[in-house]
Amino acid sequence: MTTTNQNETTAVEGRARRLAEDAAEAADVRRWQTHPDVVALRVERVRAQVDRLCWSGIVLGLAFTTANVQWFAAAGAAFGSLPWLTAWLLDPTVCLILLAILRAEQVTARYQVHTGAWVRAAKWLTLAATYVMNTWSSWAAGSPAGVVLHSVPPLVVFVAAEAVTDLRDKLTDAVSVAFMNATDQAEPGEAVGVQGSAVLVHEPNTPDHEPTDLASEPNVSAPEPVTAEPRRERPARRKLFADYLADAQATWTPGVEITPAWVRETTGCSRGLSSRLAAVLSAEIGKGVGGK
Missing domain, CATH: 1.10.10 (Arc Repressor Mutant, subunit A)
Incomplete structure (x- = not known):
């Protein structure tokens, strides 16, 4: 009986030890998964995917409108004539300005810097011009199907141009929230970092230094020689x-x-x-x- 009890106790202790090791491993994995740097890396990967998909959709949508805008600008000019060739420049002119604005907003939204009213006005004006030129012939002909067909690409580009800016801003917020959560969960004075390259939870003020010059302090007596110690600084608050x-x-x-x-x-x-x-x-x- 004694041997059986000992074996059962040993088996229970072994299972408990394995569970404790599993718990420690799970805690370590979770700590890494919620680490601000790891979260930031994942967000950057998602941001890159979002940018690629949105840019692809925007470029394809604007390319779809090129032929209709050219037909609108040519106004029945003969094929190959100068007005017919010049009409191909109208849509790229508008689209390049729009793409330049969206490219700039890609950077400003990353750092949550809000642009002014002129930037938004220019973006809306170029999108509205693209929509009007793309659907004018359908409206004039009274074709509901043509209006719907030629309205979808400009409207999708318009919505995507507005949404992608907000998405980039919220992705930046996600990184900030991850950092603040790690800060709130850390103990006072604990660093949120990895293996020596730690980032302080709170930014330090200018550290105060202890006086080290014994000769400048009054009423200090040194009956015995004291070995000089390296100067130490108080921990930064x-x-x-x-x-x-x-x-x-x-x-x-x-x-x-x-x-x-x-x-x-x-x-x-x-x-x-x-x-x-x-x-x-x-x-x-x-x-x-x-x-x-």
Whole structure:
């Protein structure tokens, strides 16, 4: 009986040890999967796929409209004549301007920099011009089928041009959220990093140094020679999220638009932190105005 009990105890301990090893391995895998750098890498891969698919659809949609716009611009000119040849330049002119705007927004949306009203007006104008020139003949002929056929590509391009900008902006937000989640889950003073190349959870302020010159301190007696020790610095104080928020609140004045760029300029925080700070500050100021 004693031997049997010992064998059962050993088997239970072995299963428990294996479960503990599996749990440790699962925790390590989850820690890596939720690490901000890993999340950022995955988001960048998704961003590249989204860009390729959207650009392919936009280019194909604009290419579909080229023939109709040329026919509209030629206005019945003879095949091969100068007006007929020149008409082929109209659609590429509009499309190149539109593609240039979308390419610029691809970069600005990545860093959540919002463009001005003129950029949006230029984008909408080029899309509207493409739509009108592509569907004019169908409207004039009173052909509903032709209107639908020639409306789909320009409208799809228009919606895709607007949606892809928001998608890039939200993908950037996903990286920021992953970093903030890792920051919130870390212990105070713990670094969010990997094997020595750690990134501090909170950005450090200028570190304070301990005085090391004993001769400059009053009432210091050294009866025995003391071996000089290397100078040590106090650990840098981590600037917390609340500190950045307090700085932004103290700087904000009525009439100032709260944006991530303004938060970065005011507090000196990182880009990943500025979006969350701007959102929290806007919400708190909105509550304060509502309370009044």
